[in-house]
Amino acid sequence: xxxxxxxxxxxxxxxxxxxxxxSGLKLATLLTxxxxxxxxxxxxxxSFDAGRYGLRWDFTTxxxxxxxxxxxxxxxxxxxxxxxxxxxxxSTVLAVVAAFGLSRxxxxxxxxxxxxxxxxVPLTLPIIIYGIGLFVFFTxxxxxxxxxxxxxxxxLYTLPFATLVVGAGVIGLDRTLExxxxxLGADPLTTxxxxxLPALMPNIVAAAxxxxxxxxxxxxxxxxxxxxxxxxxxxxxxxxxxxxxxxEVYAISVIVLLISIVIAAMATRLRRF
Amino acid sequence: MTSTLHVDSVTKDFGSVRxxxxxxxxxxxxxxxxxxxxxGCGKTTTLRMIAGFETPTEGRVxxxxxxxxxxxxxxxxxxxxxxxxxxxxxxxxGENVGFGLKMRDVPADERSERIAKMLELxxxxxxxxxxxxxxxxxxxxxxxxxxxxxxxxxVLLLDEPLGALDLKLRKNMQVELKNLxxxxxxxxxxxxxxxxEALTMSDEIIILNEGEIEQRGTPTEIxxxxxxxxxxxxxxxxxxxxxxxxxxxxxxxxxCGSVDVPIDSLSAAADGQSLSVSIRPExxxxxxxxxxxxxxxxxxxxxxxxxxxxxxxxxxxxxAKIHITIDGxxxxxxxxVIDTVNLPTPGSECTISWDQENTNVLTG
Amino acid sequence: xxxxxxxxxxxxxxxxxxxxxxxxxxVLEWADSEVFKGAIxxxxxxxxxxxxxxxxxxxxLVYSIFVEDPFASGLTFEHFSRFVxxxxxxxxxxxxxxxxxxxxRSIGIAVIVxxxxxxxxxxxxxYLGQHAPERWKIALVMLVIIPFWTSYLIRTYAxxxxxxxxxxxxxxxxxxxxxxxxxxxxxxxxxxxxxxxFVPFTILxxxxxxxxxxxxxxxxxxxxxxxxxxxxxxxxFPLTLPGALAGGVFVxxxxxxxxxxxxxxxxTSGRMYAQVIETxxxxxxxxxxxxxxxxxLVVVVLGTIWIAMRWGIDVKGSRGLGGGGL
Numbered sequence: 001x002x003x004x005x006x007x008x009x010x011x012x013x014x015x016x017x018x019x020x021x022x023s024g025l026k027l028a029t030l031l032t033x034x035x036x037x038x039x040x041x042x043x044x045x046x047s048f049d050a051g052r053y054g055l056r057w058d059f060t061t062x063x064x065x066x067x068x069x070x071x072x073x074x075x076x077x078x079x080x081x082x083x084x085x086x087x088x089x090x091s092t093v094l095a096v097v098a099a100f101g102l103s104r105x106x107x108x109x110x111x112x113x114x115x116x117x118x119x120x121v122p123l124t125l126p127i128i129i130y131g132i133g134l135f136v137f138f139t140x141x142x143x144x145x146x147x148x149x150x151x152x153x154x155x156l157y158t159l160p161f162a163t164l165v166v167g168a169g170v171i172g173l174d175r176t177l178e179x180x181x182x183x184l185g186a187d188p189l190t191t192x193x194x195x196x197l198p199a200l201m202p203n204i205v206a207a208a209x210x211x212x213x214x215x216x217x218x219x220x221x222x223x224x225x226x227x228x229x230x231x232x233x234x235x236x237x238x239x240x241x242x243x244x245x246x247x248e249v250y251a252i253s254v255i256v257l258l259i260s261i262v263i264a265a266m267a268t269r270l271r272r273f
Numbered sequence: 274m275t276s277t278l279h280v281d282s283v284t285k286d287f288g289s290v291r292x293x294x295x296x297x298x299x300x301x302x303x304x305x306x307x308x309x310x311x312x313g314c315g316k317t318t319t320l321r322m323i324a325g326f327e328t329p330t331e332g333r334v335x336x337x338x339x340x341x342x343x344x345x346x347x348x349x350x351x352x353x354x355x356x357x358x359x360x361x362x363x364x365x366x367g368e369n370v371g372f373g374l375k376m377r378d379v380p381a382d383e384r385s386e387r388i389a390k391m392l393e394l395x396x397x398x399x400x401x402x403x404x405x406x407x408x409x410x411x412x413x414x415x416x417x418x419x420x421x422x423x424x425x426x427x428v429l430l431l432d433e434p435l436g437a438l439d440l441k442l443r444k445n446m447q448v449e450l451k452n453l454x455x456x457x458x459x460x461x462x463x464x465x466x467x468x469x470e471a472l473t474m475s476d477e478i479i480i481l482n483e484g485e486i487e488q489r490g491t492p493t494e495i496x497x498x499x500x501x502x503x504x505x506x507x508x509x510x511x512x513x514x515x516x517x518x519x520x521x522x523x524x525x526x527x528x529c530g531s532v533d534v535p536i537d538s539l540s541a542a543a544d545g546q547s548l549s550v551s552i553r554p555e556x557x558x559x560x561x562x563x564x565x566x567x568x569x570x571x572x573x574x575x576x577x578x579x580x581x582x583x584x585x586x587x588x589x590x591x592x593a594k595i596h597i598t599i600d601g602x603x604x605x606x607x608x609x610v611i612d613t614v615n616l617p618t619p620g621s622e623c624t625i626s627w628d629q630e631n632t633n634v635l636t637g
Numbered sequence: 638x639x640x641x642x643x644x645x646x647x648x649x650x651x652x653x654x655x656x657x658x659x660x661x662x663x664v665l666e667w668a669d670s671e672v673f674k675g676a677i678x679x680x681x682x683x684x685x686x687x688x689x690x691x692x693x694x695x696x697x698l699v700y701s702i703f704v705e706d707p708f709a710s711g712l713t714f715e716h717f718s719r720f721v722x723x724x725x726x727x728x729x730x731x732x733x734x735x736x737x738x739x740x741x742r743s744i745g746i747a748v749i750v751x752x753x754x755x756x757x758x759x760x761x762x763x764y765l766g767q768h769a770p771e772r773w774k775i776a777l778v779m780l781v782i783i784p785f786w787t788s789y790l791i792r793t794y795a796x797x798x799x800x801x802x803x804x805x806x807x808x809x810x811x812x813x814x815x816x817x818x819x820x821x822x823x824x825x826x827x828x829x830x831x832x833x834x835f836v837p838f839t840i841l842x843x844x845x846x847x848x849x850x851x852x853x854x855x856x857x858x859x860x861x862x863x864x865x866x867x868x869x870x871x872x873x874f875p876l877t878l879p880g881a882l883a884g885g886v887f888v889x890x891x892x893x894x895x896x897x898x899x900x901x902x903x904x905t906s907g908r909m910y911a912q913v914i915e916t917x918x919x920x921x922x923x924x925x926x927x928x929x930x931x932x933x934l935v936v937v938v939l940g941t942i943w944i945a946m947r948w949g950i951d952v953k954g955s956r957g958l959g960g961g962g963l
Contacts, residue, residue, distance in 0.1 A: 028760030036784050039795035101678030126894030128911050133693030156690050180359035182346040185376035198363040217788040234790050241794040253791045264786035
């Protein structure tokens, strides 16, 4: 009896076990969210701040207004969007093919994992190594820096992510749906078009959105393979923040963040987790 | 056109695992045949070979004169109703039902006409534009059926189509499916592990066990005259007694421990051979200790009568299961409960009797 | 039924013969095999990976073992010996540290960043996985994922106005009469920025573990008399550690190779190894030496993964959690 009482006292002292989180845990969680979003919030605040540093804050929209005159920033933004779209298309198509190749065929035990590892190697090696390698590679080929090397680099960089997203859909796909279509007279191609592709569409769209936003925000590869004629926005921003930060950087950054957040939110909603 | 389905000596290996071994049967057009067996018995694999989703390792599948063993699924005049229905989640009910027609390039207006007719047939008229996720389980089941039937297949293959429905709905659908099949005159090959479902609907039942056919026959034959121990045990409740065959002049019996079960002498069996017998509980009748068994035998000379003791009485509503021991051997009999007062009390002496022709000698 | 017959009649399929003998048949059979179909669908991608990924990376390996132009100059080991030469006063910019010590510092910073990331990840994932109200959960998890997919460059430089001498933190400190702290352009800045950028790599796999943890285990521990902290220590922590470690390995290798964050926030005392690699290609124009430094970094990264896998950490496990950047 005394043992039971003492246990009850101990458990009772920090209340019943099913009461949910302690306040310490909630506070830590809240602080983590603050940590994650604080810097993003700072960028937004700075973009509307007439002063520079410090706690004083004077609201202004002049940095957004002056963006319109910054043809270098506008040009880079447009270039980044163009690169993103091209990369998105190539990467998504390849990802669909790769996802089927990896998950649909009865690979002999050893060969399957090897193929999988090969596709995912780009996820493990440091991006800076790849960026430098690509720079040396295109220099050796005599192509140098520019649009094509950036696109190539970004396709290879986004492909593993896109393949993962599409692959999850292929693995989760109910094979009896395809069998049902075939049973009802659809040949393999028609089955793919009528059943497989529509059922995979959420994953494919998510993969496309992820590819775009990854390419749009990518800096290190672009840093090494972009030339003076083709400077994507992250490289432009890098140049501006390495020197004394011009306030327009905050304004263009807010636009970049908005684009990324909207796309990432859309993609995350499409992809079940 | 008559198209008999022939499955000739079909064997299917998955790697080193043999799923189906030398299975042969024929189904005449318009028959309702059920492949019945426990899970893993090869029934679904057999069905999938008829549908074309699996290619037999050996053997042929023919439809009439047409060898369809290696024919692609989409070229076969068979349709399948899947266990999980496999309705396309991104298409409406109408698009699902009309899918087969669209694949056959049936013009859109004829298609919608036939979809409407088919939905009427399954008693869900006018739901063309609904989404699949708006349907109940029972409705999905009907839509899956409509989708498979609209192309007027020669053979409809059904893979446990009622498995996901609750008991009451399942019973209703059993009757409806049977009626539909008789009305349309299409061959049905039905796969289930539910013996009651098989007995209710089938013209013929094929019982599979570990990839091989155990027995085939009408529901009555399967239930009344099981030939193997497996079939007797798998279908319904039964008293299974294992013993040895003893021949004595022109009478014969199977000695099962303390009980001798008289049977007709068998030409195929030798004295001392191991045999099993099966007697259905409801075939056994109970008398009091005085030996005046009420008997459902029509001639006393063919009745088997034994004395025993009531061990236990299990009341189940409309019937009661009465456990009898005869010198340590236990038998179960089933009695209609007309009046609970008449149920025997455990420990009392009794006689039991059954008609000898209800003793099934199991050869396998 | 007629439409069925049409379909069947259209198919001019040769009746397959069961005997496989002739070369033609064997080729056809092979063409129908799963491995072949798999190779066809993966072939172009593997080719792409080889030409545009493997070759560029391998090119660095090639550069590292030649004196100057690959195949046009002699083979050498001098670039690697230059790395290990502790006494070497290296390039003019970074005379204060040898390359070996710089790599050591990067690894040290990576260890600190990994530990901090794990410490930060545990409370939030425990809350999200076990305590968050169901209807908020998806939204809360999305809130963690979204920054992961936004520009890490912007999220990194955003710390400059926060950490600098006249930035938010120090302005706040001096306002209340406290001395200001040196947070930017030193290793503190590097560490804060790196933890910030990489913490999602530990949060996401750890959340998956927390989410998968059967809450009745915690209830059982509590029922048996464990306090909240004891239940965490005895049940939650050991069961979720594999997820945490998988993420931790990723944070470690990403940090060890970090370039952007130390460049923007680290100053001299926060300088990291990847920066001197870049220097060889950017300003020093010594590709061969830079390539050797890059090869060494690759060895460190692959070695870390190899050790982690030998310890039974499921490194692959964390990769699926889709993460942007770096």
